[in-house]
Amino acid sequence: MAEKHVLGLSGGKDSAALAVYMRQQRPDLDIEYFFTDTGKELPEVYEFLGRLEGFLGKPILRLNPRRDFDFWLKEYGHFLPSAQTRWCTRQLKLLPFEQWVRPMLVQGETVVSYVAIRSDEEYREGYSSKHARLLVKLPFREDGIDKAGVMDILQASGVGVPKYYDWRSRSGCTFCFFQQKIEWVRLKREHPDAFEEAKAYEKSALEHGSPFTWTKGEPLTELEKPGRIAQIESDYEIRRHREASRRPVNPLRPVAVNEDLDDLFLEEEGGGACLVCHK
Template identity: 35%
Template sequence: MSKPRHVLGISGGKDSAALAIYLNDRYPNINFEYYFCDTGKELDETYQLIERLESYLGKKVLKLENEELKSSNEDPFDYYYKSFRGYLPSPQARWCTAMMKLKPFENFVKKDPAISYVGIRGDEEREGYISREANIQSIFPFRRNIWSNDVLTRFFNPENEKAVADYFKNYYNGKRYDRQLDILAEPIDFNRNNKTATEKALKQKINRSLDIGIPEFNRTVFEFLKTTEYPLATELDFELLDNEDVLIRDDIFRILRESGVGVPEYYNKIEFEVDGEKGEYARSRSGCFFCFFQQKIEWIWLYEQHPELFKKAMQYENEDELFTWVPNESLAELIKPERVKQIKKGHIDRSNRKKSKSSPYLLDILEGTERDGCNTCFL
């Protein structure tokens, strides 16, 4: 197996941009390849961020597209929108993700072994995109646990218990070693019918093992990987094994500001007022300006801050066929004055409830939408 490539997708959002800066500064010896899957429907701020990032990194961010688009004069979204005969993408039919994100990415990597670096933060509870291709391995540098669940499912499989116990010997001794053996011996059921229980047990094992020592645990997993077909199996060492950093949302904004790359304008909150009550709105994500995962308050933000783009989004809807961006409601209905007022008031109420709970995520005022949606698009 050849040496793995180190690839990092730039979505145009804050997390992937901060990850590129963080890894570039901390691990200058790794030859990172940066790529961007352009849908043709991004906000201008996305392209501006990528330009500033290229300047900081001293490297181009490669724009990916599928082969069939090269002979077309259309942007990716419009090309596939017509191919799907006007059927809008949705959470249930994410052809936009499949055709404009995953396909060009996997064509870019081909069959080369590759480490894909993913910008999921330490304050997020989600796994992120894991390729089904065996030659692509995901790593999560911002998290306490850098490994993906597919790796750790194999690591903690009872069939591998004896081998893993031997690997632990190389990095633990005494009571610390005994504690790892106890964790390893705890029963875990990998029956597909008990998926929730399995995930809970796996998470507990991971966290308890990390409590005993992060670098040691990482090096044990790394030794185990040498018996597998994962891309890291051929490496003599991996620089991130000793990294104990856990980066959260505040850290992301700090990295972007201190680097000079800056934060995309659409994250900046804008104040509005309804019946004497004040609220704030912003965009919670990168990606297409008409992303179906965005919440209704974000649609109102788009309508008021980028009316020309809102009109373009309306043109894709077909109410007769019930093809609308928002389920059971067209954008024309969404922007009726009373409806706008209702959405804004509801958003103020939800924001106030979060503040009253002293949430550690008060910056995420958009109903937690930053953690929803397509993991591939919004990393």
């Protein structure tokens, strides 16, 4: 029977590193690379995908949901997606993937999906396949590649990381509810139009009785006030210096990646990330 090999890209560093890794380690495999576009991605994501296509030497297939973010927002009563109800991941990421591979499986093909879960992420699980011929493989976990290894792969290949890592710790989705408050402040500065769109969605959600705002317990109209921004930035710097002072210096890796500290801050704010989106 025919066998298909697929690798999903989120626009983040881990999945990009896996694509590079598979291209280098298994050039014999004809892997189809795909990206599920929610229509609400940061512009830096598209720039990075173009850079990655140049390295891979082949196009990255764009999977577009049949129904967009606005459609599903109405279907869910204008309730914003949240950590409790992650309808964005389900409807805009997982469903398009399932619709794409279904005809392959119906035709009797075996689909091997490669997922970028690292060896230092024992607590994470990949996509749970509901079909006997949809196989999920975790090369990084199998080969012992951790976060530092991911960075080594991207730097050595020349692909680098997405530019949004300059101001955000993870996820290329513009309105990700897992963002820290400091990242909403940065979104306002980096992409003011996107911040205004997020405010409009939040206003509509509140008018329809949604209990959720984008950031827990604080609407963006309050978060964007100058005094509040100053407080958020001050709190962030205090935490950053505190955590940095606690970390032992590794002479082999003297330059720390920004995200290392931001991972801790996400947990402090009750955060996390959707596996499909941030990997």
